Amino acid sequence: MSPHVHSGNSTQKCMLQVLIALCPALLWSFYQFGSGAIILTLASVAFCLLFEFLITRFLLHTPSTLGDLSAVVTGVLLAFNVPSNLPVWVIAIGALVAIGVGKMVYGGLGANIFNPALVGRVFLLVAYPVQMTTWPSQAGYADVETGATPLSIIKRIVNGESTLAAPDFMDSLLGVTGGSLGEVSALALLLGGIYLLVRKTITWHIPVSVLLSAFVFGFLFYGCNMTLALDQLVCGGMMLGAIYMATDYVSSPMNSRGQLLYGCCIGFLTIVIRRYGAYPEGMSFAILIMNAFTPLINKYIKPQRFGVVKK
Amino acid sequence: MAKLENSTKNMVLSLTAITLVVGALLGLVNAVTKEPIEQAKANKQSAAISAVVPGEGNEISKGEIVTSSNGEEAVVFSVTNNGQLIGKAIRAVSKNGFGGKITVMFGFDAEGNILGYSVLDCSNETPGLGAKMPDWFQKGQKGDVIGKNPGKNNMHVSKDGGEVDAITAATISSRAFLDALAQAYGVFSGSEVVTTSASQQAVAEEVAAPCEEACDGCPKAEKEESCHNEN
Amino acid sequence: MSKLGIIINGLIKENPTFVLLLGMCPTLGTTSSAINGMSMGLATMAVLICSNFVISCLKNLIPDKVHIPCYIVVIAGFVTVVQLLLKAYAPAVDEKLGLFIPLIVVNCIVLGRAESFAAKNSPVDSACDGIGIGLGFTCALTLIGLCRELLGAGTVFGASIYPEQFGALTFVLAPGAFITLGFLVAIFNKLTAKK
Numbered sequence: 001m002s003p004h005v006h007s008g009n010s011t012q013k014c015m016l017q018v019l020i021a022l023c024p025a026l027l028w029s030f031y032q033f034g035s036g037a038i039i040l041t042l043a044s045v046a047f048c049l050l051f052e053f054l055i056t057r058f059l060l061h062t063p064s065t066l067g068d069l070s071a072v073v074t075g076v077l078l079a080f081n082v083p084s085n086l087p088v089w090v091i092a093i094g095a096l097v098a099i100g101v102g103k104m105v106y107g108g109l110g111a112n113i114f115n116p117a118l119v120g121r122v123f124l125l126v127a128y129p130v131q132m133t134t135w136p137s138q139a140g141y142a143d144v145e146t147g148a149t150p151l152s153i154i155k156r157i158v159n160g161e162s163t164l165a166a167p168d169f170m171d172s173l174l175g176v177t178g179g180s181l182g183e184v185s186a187l188a189l190l191l192g193g194i195y196l197l198v199r200k201t202i203t204w205h206i207p208v209s210v211l212l213s214a215f216v217f218g219f220l221f222y223g224c225n226m227t228l229a230l231d232q233l234v235c236g237g238m239m240l241g242a243i244y245m246a247t248d249y250v251s252s253p254m255n256s257r258g259q260l261l262y263g264c265c266i267g268f269l270t271i272v273i274r275r276y277g278a279y280p281e282g283m284s285f286a287i288l289i290m291n292a293f294t295p296l297i298n299k300y301i302k303p304q305r306f307g308v309v310k311k
Numbered sequence: 312m313a314k315l316e317n318s319t320k321n322m323v324l325s326l327t328a329i330t331l332v333v334g335a336l337l338g339l340v341n342a343v344t345k346e347p348i349e350q351a352k353a354n355k356q357s358a359a360i361s362a363v364v365p366g367e368g369n370e371i372s373k374g375e376i377v378t379s380s381n382g383e384e385a386v387v388f389s390v391t392n393n394g395q396l397i398g399k400a401i402r403a404v405s406k407n408g409f410g411g412k413i414t415v416m417f418g419f420d421a422e423g424n425i426l427g428y429s430v431l432d433c434s435n436e437t438p439g440l441g442a443k444m445p446d447w448f449q450k451g452q453k454g455d456v457i458g459k460n461p462g463k464n465n466m467h468v469s470k471d472g473g474e475v476d477a478i479t480a481a482t483i484s485s486r487a488f489l490d491a492l493a494q495a496y497g498v499f500s501g502s503e504v505v506t507t508s509a510s511q512q513a514v515a516e517e518v519a520a521p522c523e524e525a526c527d528g529c530p531k532a533e534k535e536e537s538c539h540n541e542n
Numbered sequence: 543m544s545k546l547g548i549i550i551n552g553l554i555k556e557n558p559t560f561v562l563l564l565g566m567c568p569t570l571g572t573t574s575s576a577i578n579g580m581s582m583g584l585a586t587m588a589v590l591i592c593s594n595f596v597i598s599c600l601k602n603l604i605p606d607k608v609h610i611p612c613y614i615v616v617i618a619g620f621v622t623v624v625q626l627l628l629k630a631y632a633p634a635v636d637e638k639l640g641l642f643i644p645l646i647v648v649n650c651i652v653l654g655r656a657e658s659f660a661a662k663n664s665p666v667d668s669a670c671d672g673i674g675i676g677l678g679f680t681c682a683l684t685l686i687g688l689c690r691e692l693l694g695a696g697t698v699f700g701a702s703i704y705p706e707q708f709g710a711l712t713f714v715l716a717p718g719a720f721i722t723l724g725f726l727v728a729i730f731n732k733l734t735a736k737k
Contacts, residue, residue, distance in 0.1 A: 093710060101721065126717065127710035129440060129480040278409070278483070317605045326608050326615075329600070333619035340623045347630035355633065434640070438574065439695070439711040 011109070015069035017201040018244065021192030022076055025240075028175050028185040033084035033136060037181050043088045045075030047095035055104045062108070070109045074098055077117035080182025080240055081284065082124065085136045090128055094120040114291045115248045118284045125284075135178040149178045150235040151280040154228060158275065166227050172234040179236065186234040193243035202247045205256045209263025210242035210270075217271040232271060237283035241266070245284075251291040258301040266290050360400040363418030363427040364390040369397055377501075379403055379494040383412075387498060396421050402431065403495035408487040410435030413444075415488065417495040424460045425492075433484075441484025448488065454478065461496040545670045552674020558651045559682035559723075560730040565651040569683060570719040572642050576699050579687025580680060581635045582642060585624055587676025589646050590655060591669050592620045598660040598668035613656045614647070621646045651679060682726075689722050690714060 029037040052071040056062050065071070078098050082091065098120025106112040125132045135149050150167035157166060171177055175185025183189070196202045211233055218232035219225075232238065246252060246266055253262045266286045273282025315321045360371050372389040379385040383404040390397045398420040405413050413433045418426035430445040450457040454476045459466065467473025468485050477485035558564045568586070573579040596616055604612045625643045628636040636643065646652060655675055660668040691697055694713030696704045712718045 089708070123710070123712055126715060127712040129711065130707075133480050314602050315605045317607045321605045322608045325604050326612060329604075329612050329615055333615050337619055337622055340626050344626045344630035348626070348633075351630060351633040437711075438714045439706075439709075 011068040011070060014201055014249070015073050017196060017199050018073050019069065019076065021195045021201075022080070022182070022244065024188035024191045025080065025182045025185055026076070028188040029080075029084065029181050032175060032184060033181060036084040036136065039088070040082065040084060040086060040091055040181060041076060041079040044079035044091045044095055045072050047092045048072070048075035048078070048099050051096050051099040052104070055100060056108075060104065060108070065108060068109065071099060074103070074117045074120075076182075077240075077245060078120045081117065081121040081180050081237065082132065083135050084181040085134070086131055090124060090131055093127070094124045097123040110250055112250055113294075114288055115245050115251050118245060118288055118291075122284050122288060125279075135180075149280065150231065151179075151274065154231060154235070155274070155280040158222065158228075166225075167231055167235060169227070169230050169234060172231060177235075180240075183237045183240040186239045189239040189243055193239070196243070202243070203256065203259070205259040206247045206252060206263045207242045209260045210246055210267045211238070213264040213267030214238060214242075214271055215267075217268050221271050221275045232274070236274075236281045238270070241270075241283040241287055246287050246290070251294055253294050253297040253301065255301065258297040261301065262290050262294065262297055265293070359402075359416045359429045359431060360388050360390065360418075362429045363416050364398045364400050364420075365418075365427065366390075366392060366397055368392055371400075374402075377498055380497050381406060381490075381494055383494070385494060385498045390418075398426055399499055401495040401498050403491045403498065405487045405491035405494060407483070407490050408433070408435055409437060409441045409481070409483045413484075413487050413491060415444075415491040415495070417492060419496070419499050422460065423462050423496065423499060424458055425456055427457060428492075430488075436484045437481065440478065440481035441487075443478050443481070444484060444488050447478045447485075448475070454485070456492070461492060462500065466492055466496075545667070548667060548670040549674035549677065552671055552676070553678045553681065554734065556675070557678040557682060557730070558675055559679060559686075560727050561734075562651075562654075563727070564654060565649045565679065566723075567645065568642050568649060569686065569723065570716070572639055573683055573687040573690055573719060573722075574714050575691040575695070575697075576684055576687040578638050579683035579685075582639055583676070583680025583683040585628070585639070585643060586646055586649060586651065587672070587680055588624055589617065589620045590652055590676045590679075591672035593617045593652055594655055594660040594668040594672035595665050596620075597656045598663060598665040601661050609661070610653075613653060617652050617656070618647045651675060686719070686722050686726060689726065690718050693722075694718060 026037065026041060029041075048071040049066055053064060053066055056064050075095065078094055079091065082094070098116040101123070102114055102116030102119030103109060103112045150172055153167055167177065172184075173186045175188065177184055193202075193207060197204060214232050215229055219229035222228040222232075242263075246263065253259050266283075269286035269289055270282045273279065273285055277285075279285075315325065356374075357371060361369065369390045369392050372391070374386040374388050377385050377387060381404075383406065385404065386402040388400040388402075390400060398418055400416055400418045402414065402416045405415075413436065414431040416429045416431055418428065420426050428448065433442055433444055436442045436444065446452060448454040448456045456466065456475060459474075465473045466475055466489050468475050468477035468482060468489065470477060470482055471486070473489070475485070475489060552558075556562055559569055565586070568582050572582040593613075593616055597613055600612070600616070621644060624646070625636070628639075628643065655671060659671045663671070688698060690713045691699075692703060694709045694711055694715075696702060696706050696709040710718075713722065
């Protein structure tokens with residue numbers, strides 16, 4: 001387990017801080033997408049808790065781990081990564097995969113290689129592509145109008161299929177665009193991120209390196225277009241991923257140099273997938289890919305051993 | 312029986328003998344299955360053609376291989392009934408599928424309206440998404456293209472300003488399908504100019520009875536070819 | 543070992559897929575539906591029985607130094623025969639399995655059984671081993687295909703169980719093959735460990 005957990009904070013306290021930090025984004029999502037945002041978030045959390053309970057009780061026969069709140073965080077993050085009009089049965093399957101396949105098969109929290117919420121999200125994206133890529137453009141839950149997301153618009157502009165204007169930076173920063181439930185408002189997510197930094201729940205290394213490398217590579221890969229490069233930072237899951245998911249204690253490198261490398265690679269991969277991949281968004285894939293590299297980074301970028309004299 | 316020792320003579324002999332026997336066996340099986348394999352291929356092709364240009368008692372000409380505008384090979388089959396040109400079945404390839412090439416057989420009537428299509432190969436498309444194309448564009452389905460004429464209708468997906476509904480969440484595959492259609496139609500309209508005289512143009516434009524003597528020349532040739540094909 | 547014992551050994555104790563974890567390429571590649579998995583299993587079984595029998599007959603005529611080329615020639619011969627027969631009399635199956643039929647030549651199950659069983663046992667026993675291992679492979683592939691088809695497309699052998707739109711496409715695609723295989727190996731180990 002990463003050293004953070006031993007540094008005076010219990011897992012429960014950390015998770016509670018993360019939940020508090022996610023509140024502004026949830027409130028904005030409620031304002032933007034209406035009841036769907038709340039229904040889905042609650043359903044996601046409930047299913048994550050249910051599956052965690054069932055698996056610890058009946059399959060693993062271990063003490064319940066509901067109290068550490070990690071399942072609640074996984075539930076909220078999973079819900080934040082899906083469209084707000086997703087049917088509840090789909091999010092239930094996502095919760096089962098996130099908790100079951102993403103976390104429990106490895107032996108529970110601390111032993112999982114990948115971020116559970118992202119495992120659930122990517123599974124759903126591959127399994128139910130139609131439901132997962134139909135974005136509501138107005139508030140409400142069922143039968144709402146659907147529309148494009150800023151990233152799909154950028155993709156079409158770059159491919160020369162659309163002459164629409166590039167998404168407005170301020171719109172995306174505030175969150176008056178289409179997109180996944182909790183990722184639309186970069187500003188609300190940033191507020192939460194600053195709170196986490198102040199409370200020292202996370203360090204600056206991963207978020208800053210992800211955003212910086214995404215900006216640099218975005219600028220290079222999108223033909224040195226400043227508008228599109230800035231859009232990369234505020235559109236899609238960039239903020240949510242950089243602040244809340246790439247920083248997951250269990251699946252990210254242990255020391256700051258490793259974290260910087262990890263963050264830069266995530267930013268780079270995200271832009272490569274966004275620019276050249278089939279999907280308009282690459283944040284979750286990039287984080288999962290780098291999760292797989294975390295053990296390697298930990299092996300080669302070791303923390304300085306305490307008390308050892310330099311030769 | 313004791314095992315043969317590792318002498319050069321033994322090794323050469325046993326390997327040669329085994330290879331010869333296996334080779335002979337393969338030759339035998341090949342001779343037996345050659346006929347059925349070709350039969351199966353021909354059946355598949357004619358089934359696809361009669362699916363896209365329906366009708367009882369149609370005669371199918373031998374395939375004419377041409378190059379479509381994307382550099383891929385396309386095959387044109389003329390379908391006639393009692394000397395009347397019913398339509399053409401054209402097998403076209405698009406390189407722009409989600410995972411590579413797709414091959415589709417399109418049937419056009421003499422005017423260029425789409426009679427039907429049959430997807431021969433979409434094995435590189437994603438199951439549940441792009442691989443829905445064998446049904447999606449059929450009559451009565453969401454992306455219905457049957458009866459439309461690529462010369463008059465705008466056969467692009469609605470995202471690109473056309474009038475065809477793309478397969479949900481599989482725009483790339485849908486574009487590839489319509490690209491194959493454009494290739495086929497390009498061959499169809501091109502072949503009209505190259506291979507036929509004004510007479511068949513008349514068929515294309517009037518369809519009605521008076522063309523009987525005008526087409527006299529062409530269907531006969533086609534009939535001969537189809538006879539040849541059956542032999 | 544009795545003839546039946548040899549067959550059961552291949553089916554359960556040395557199940558090529560769940561215990562030996564051999565032949566993973568066709569296992570993952572062809573099991574997108576139950577019928578595909580079963581066709582692949584049966585094609586492999588046919589090759590396995592023939593090659594085991596013939597190699598066992600020839601074992602004393604083949605000098606040790608050239609045994610691998612000899613085995614491969616025999617196996618490749620039978621694979622080509624199976625492929626030609628499928629093309630002629632079951633073109634639909636051939637089209638579904640495509641490249642995976644010629645790839646049976648390099649399936650380590652076939653060469654593995656030739657080396658470890660047929661080269662040491664009598665022709666009839668070797669044929670029984672081919673039946674056992676072949677059945678084990680067929681059952682495993684059918685089971686994986688069944689799970690993937692049921693979870694991914696809502697059908698079992700093409701018969702609809704629940705509406706297709708509820709199926710999780712992941713299971714029909716490559717990642718589903720790995721997930722399904724992993725869980726089935728876990729279940730198989732759990733069940734056989736208790737005995």
